Amino acid sequence: MVTSGSTDEPRLPRLARSPKARLAFPLLLLALLLGIDLAGGAQLRIGGLMVAVPAVCASFLAPGPVALVAFAAFPCLALAAEGNGQMDTLNFPVTLATAALVGVASVMAARVRRRRERELAQSRWVAGVTQRALLRPLPDRLGRFAIASTYMAADQEAAIGGDLYATADLGSGRIRLLVGDVQGKGLAAVEVASMLIAAFRRAARHHTPLRAMPGFLDRNLREDLTDLADAPPPQPGTDPEPEAAESPDFLERFVTAAMVDVAADGDSIEIVNCGHPAPILLHQDTVLALEPGQPAIPLGLGDLTPEAQHIDCYDLAVGDVLLLYTDGVIEARDDLGTFYPLAERLAGWTGLPPHDLLSVLTADLLQHVGRRLGDDVAIVAVQRMS
Numbered sequence: 001m002v003t004s005g006s007t008d009e010p011r012l013p014r015l016a017r018s019p020k021a022r023l024a025f026p027l028l029l030l031a032l033l034l035g036i037d038l039a040g041g042a043q044l045r046i047g048g049l050m051v052a053v054p055a056v057c058a059s060f061l062a063p064g065p066v067a068l069v070a071f072a073a074f075p076c077l078a079l080a081a082e083g084n085g086q087m088d089t090l091n092f093p094v095t096l097a098t099a100a101l102v103g104v105a106s107v108m109a110a111r112v113r114r115r116r117e118r119e120l121a122q123s124r125w126v127a128g129v130t131q132r133a134l135l136r137p138l139p140d141r142l143g144r145f146a147i148a149s150t151y152m153a154a155d156q157e158a159a160i161g162g163d164l165y166a167t168a169d170l171g172s173g174r175i176r177l178l179v180g181d182v183q184g185k186g187l188a189a190v191e192v193a194s195m196l197i198a199a200f201r202r203a204a205r206h207h208t209p210l211r212a213m214p215g216f217l218d219r220n221l222r223e224d225l226t227d228l229a230d231a232p233p234p235q236p237g238t239d240p241e242p243e244a245a246e247s248p249d250f251l252e253r254f255v256t257a258a259m260v261d262v263a264a265d266g267d268s269i270e271i272v273n274c275g276h277p278a279p280i281l282l283h284q285d286t287v288l289a290l291e292p293g294q295p296a297i298p299l300g301l302g303d304l305t306p307e308a309q310h311i312d313c314y315d316l317a318v319g320d321v322l323l324l325y326t327d328g329v330i331e332a333r334d335d336l337g338t339f340y341p342l343a344e345r346l347a348g349w350t351g352l353p354p355h356d357l358l359s360v361l362t363a364d365l366l367q368h369v370g371r372r373l374g375d376d377v378a379i380v381a382v383q384r385m386s
Contacts, residue, residue, distance in 0.1 A: 019065070026057045026069045030076045037080040045084060050076050051099045054106040063110040070103025135165060135197075138380065140355075143173050144266045148354035149380045150362055154328065154373040162189025163326045163378035166197050168204030173264035176204060179324040179380055180257035180299075181276065188253075195224040196255055196299065210261045214274055214299060214309045217257070221300045225253065254300035258324055262316070266384045269322065271312045274298050277330055280343065281314065282321040282350045287343050290314060321354060321383045328375035332365055340368050354381035 030053055037046050054070040061069070077095055081087045138149045149165055162182030170176055178200050182189040199220035208216050258276040262269050271279060271290060275298035281288045294310040316322070323346070332340040345364060349357055358381055365377070 019062075022061055023065045023068070026053050026061070027072060029053055030069070030072055034076045034080055038083045045080070045086070048095075050080070051095070051102050054103050055109075058106040058109040058113065061110060062114060063107050066110045067103070067107050070099070070106060073099050073103065135378075138165070138167050141385075142167060142169065142175050143262075144384060144386045145175065145262065146354050146383045146385050147380070148358045150358045150378070152328075152362065152366075152373060152377040154376050162193050163328065163376040164193040164197055165324070165378050165380050166200050168201065170204060170207065170261070173266075175262045176210070177260040177262070177324060177380060177382065178257060179276070179326065179378060180255045181326040181328075181376075181378070182255050183253050183298075185376075191228070192221070192225070192253055192255065192300075196221055196257070199224075210259060210270055210272055211309060211311055213259055213272060214296070218299045218301070221255065225300070254298040256298045256327075260322065260324065260382075262382075266316060266318075266386070269314050269316050271314070272296070272309045273312070274309070277325060277327050280323040280325075280346060281316075282323065282346060283317060284319075285347075285350050287346045287350065289343065316384050318384055318386060321350075321352075321357065321381055323357075323379065323381050325379045326375075326377060328373060328377035329365060329379065331375060332369045332373065332377075334368050335370060340365055354383050357381050 030050055033046055033050050033053070037050075040046075050073050053073060054066055057066045057069050074096065077099060078087070081089075081092050081095070086092055135151060138147050140147060147167065151163065151165075162185060164178070164180045164182070166178045168176040168178075178197075180193070180196060182192045182196070184192075196217060199217050202220070203213060203216050255274075256276040257274045258279055259272045259274075260269055260279065261271075271292070273279075273292040274296045278289045278291045281290055290312065292310065293312050296309050325342075330340060330342050334340075345361070349360055352360065358379055361379065362377075366373070
């Protein structure tokens with residue numbers, strides 16, 4: 001479930017999306033305006049409104065249909081002028097010339113709009129491919145656990161941002177989860193997120209213990225950022241490097257993250273929290289925020305991050321759901337500035353399986369913010385099944 005913050009906008013009815021229906025609307029409008037003009041006589045002349053119809057069509061019709069509407073406006077103007085006795089006046093040629101200019105401009109505007117729509121569609125397709133490559137879909141089931149995940153980008157023109165999640169199978173029934181949030185936005189944040197996910201997967205392949213994970217990820221992240229910062233500047237005439245590489249504080253970027261190891265028998269979990277919002281455990285009818293026992297520093301802050309971090313351990317019963325999320329959830333505000341009450345909402349959804357829980361949660365979150373997210377959102381729900 002990977003969505004964008006704008007995907008839940010109201011959709012047009014099927015009839016309104018039909019090309020034939022869209023073309024019929026301006027033609028009927030021309031006929032209606034002509035009827036009104038003829039009925040009103042010399043006292044009511046609305047030829048100017050007929051001239052404006054092709055311009056309106058440029059916002060939703062292709063160039064060909066816009067040209068057809070522009071041509072249809074000429075006989076309508078002639079019939080209106082004939083009916084009102086305006087055919088022999090000096091104003092009639094001016095009206096026809098105006099209709100011709102508006103028609104040509106409308107066709108050109110429609111062409112520009114269609115080209116930009118194709119470019120936007122291509123950009124969204126590329127963003128979607130990048131999203132799937134960076135955030136690989138999590139398996140629905142891993143060992144004795146059911147898993148669901150969702151990602152919603154705040155930028156309605158994109159499908160990707162700086163939030164991230166990943167899982168790793170450590171063997172012998174043990175699994176590891178990661179949810180993180182990169183400081184900053186844009187392509188720079190995406191690049192940092194890809195670096196961290198790659199380091200996380202390397203750590204899983206090398207069986208790095210959870211206690212040593214923050215130090216391992218921090219070292220790898222700083223090395224990757226240093227390599228990127230030391231890259232040669234772009235040559236004249238080429239596309240510039242991502243904004244991060246041009247920023248003087250590039251090496252000061254950091255990532256908040258929560259990492260969870262689940263025991264092979266599923267009876268317990270271990271959590272290392274590096275400055276990230278506390279995971280939430282849904283146990284029967286209770287909602288428990290798993291606050292870290294000791295404060296930890298986000299990844300990427302260099303020597304400030306110790307080699308080994310404090311680990312918090314919790315029991316996990318059959319049916320329990322562990323929810324990991326980024327701060328885009330709890331910092332989401334409604335029109336009055338009220339933060340989204342995550343724990344309060346979860347109290348009414350404690351019996352839902354992961355996929356249903358995320359469906360209800362994301363729908364409620366979008367409704368809370370008026371379907372316009374202020375920050376990216378990533379959520380992972382894991383339930384012990386046996």
